[in-house]
Amino acid sequence: MNHFKGKQFKKDVIIVAVSNGYQFKNNIINTTFTAILYQNNKEIDSDGTKFAYIWSKTNSDGTVDTAWNLAHQTSRKSITITNSDVWQRATFDCTAEPLN
Numbered sequence: 001m002n003h004f005k006g007k008q009f010k011k012d013v014i015i016v017a018v019s020n021g022y023q024f025k026n027n028i029i030n031t032t033f034t035a036i037l038y039q040n041n042k043e044i045d046s047d048g049t050k051f052a053y054i055w056s057k058t059n060s061d062g063t064v065d066t067a068w069n070l071a072h073q074t075s076r077k078s079i080t081i082t083n084s085d086v087w088q089r090a091t092f093d094c095t096a097e098p099l100n
Contacts, residue, residue: 013038014035014036014037014094014096015035015037015038016034016035016094017033017034017036018031018032018034019031019032019034028083029081029082029083029085029086030080030081030082030083031080031081032078032080032081033055033078033079033080033092034077034078035053035077035094035096037096045077045096048077048078049099050099051075051096051097052075052096052097052098052099053075053076053077053095053096054073054075054094054096055072055076055079055092055093056069056092056093056094057069057085057091057092057093058091058092058093059087059089059090060087060088060089065090068085079092
């Protein structure tokens with residue numbers, strides 16, 4: 001679901017859409033993050049073939065989760081997050097780099 005459809009952006013942006021919310025309780029976590037790239041207010045990689053998507057995780061104490069990042073280093077436009085990916089709290093980021 002694209003909650004940003006029809007929005008106007010002044011800059012090129014990457015939006016991470018979530019399938020099942022972004023706040024979880026009682027260690028019940030199951031959601032899919034999907035990166036959506038906009039340039040000049042248009043989605044530019046809807047099929048996920050023009051950019052490499054690099055997901056990273058930071059733990060609740062601010063440390064980078066190197067093991068998680070290495071295990072998830074393959075480029076994917078969408079990634080599923082479950083309770084095995086989060087202990088207490090975590091922050092997930094996505095960067096996109098053009099494929100040549």
